[in-house]
Amino acid sequence: MAATFELAAFVDDCRRLAAGPHGPARVLERMREALADPAGIAAAVQPLTPGVGALDAPLHRADDLTVLNVTLAPGLVTIPHDHAMWAVVGIYQGEEVNTFYREAGAGQPLAEANRRRVPAGEAILLGEAVVHAIENPLATPTLGLHVYGGDLIGAQRRMWDGALDGPHPYDIPQFYRWSRELALSRRAAAGA
Numbered sequence: 001m002a003a004t005f006e007l008a009a010f011v012d013d014c015r016r017l018a019a020g021p022h023g024p025a026r027v028l029e030r031m032r033e034a035l036a037d038p039a040g041i042a043a044a045v046q047p048l049t050p051g052v053g054a055l056d057a058p059l060h061r062a063d064d065l066t067v068l069n070v071t072l073a074p075g076l077v078t079i080p081h082d083h084a085m086w087a088v089v090g091i092y093q094g095e096e097v098n099t100f101y102r103e104a105g106a107g108q109p110l111a112e113a114n115r116r117r118v119p120a121g122e123a124i125l126l127g128e129a130v131v132h133a134i135e136n137p138l139a140t141p142t143l144g145l146h147v148y149g150g151d152l153i154g155a156q157r158r159m160w161d162g163a164l165d166g167p168h169p170y171d172i173p174q175f176y177r178w179s180r181e182l183a184l185s186r187r188a189a190a191g192a
């Protein structure tokens with residue numbers, strides 16, 4: 001029998017699993033189960049209205065776990081950033097392309113390591129040290145459910161600018177500003 005997604009039960013399960021052995025891997029499994037019911041997730045969480053960031057409207061925020069409903073607008077790109085904790089990213093509509101980076105050493109720009117496309121129905125686990133950037137390559141919104149192993153909103157995080165220089169302390173307005181500039185410069189380069 002297919003389970004219907006229920007947000008409170010999902011959050012409770014994630015908290016319980018995260019606190020146990022192999023917590024992040026168990027949360028990843030739980031996310032994959034949830035993604036079997038994309039319509040149920042969509043009914044339980046509202047897509048964010050444009051201009052409202054996922055960090056402004058967490059589905060759950062506590063010291064041990066944060067759950068976000070993340071809407072990626074068509075064509076959205078972000079600058080590279082870390083989370084300072086593990087993360088499970090599940091996509092229930094559209095797709096998210098992840099670019100992973102290697103820190104090349106003090107004073108050196110980030111180096112691109114690899115890419116991974118996460119289509120609807122799939123989830124990935126990101127370790128605590130991961131630095132990534134994401135994009136929505138589609139002309140439609142990408143919707144995701146993200147679980148973080150701590151208080152993401154209160155965490156000391158890092159980000160890099162569009163030229164991969166940094167790290168800079170994570171700052172939400174600056175993050176969105178640089179991400180928008182990066183999207184514009186890529187669009188201009190693609191049209192040139």
Ligand SMILES: [Fe+2]
Nearest residue numbers: 081082083132
């Ligand atoms: Fe991220």
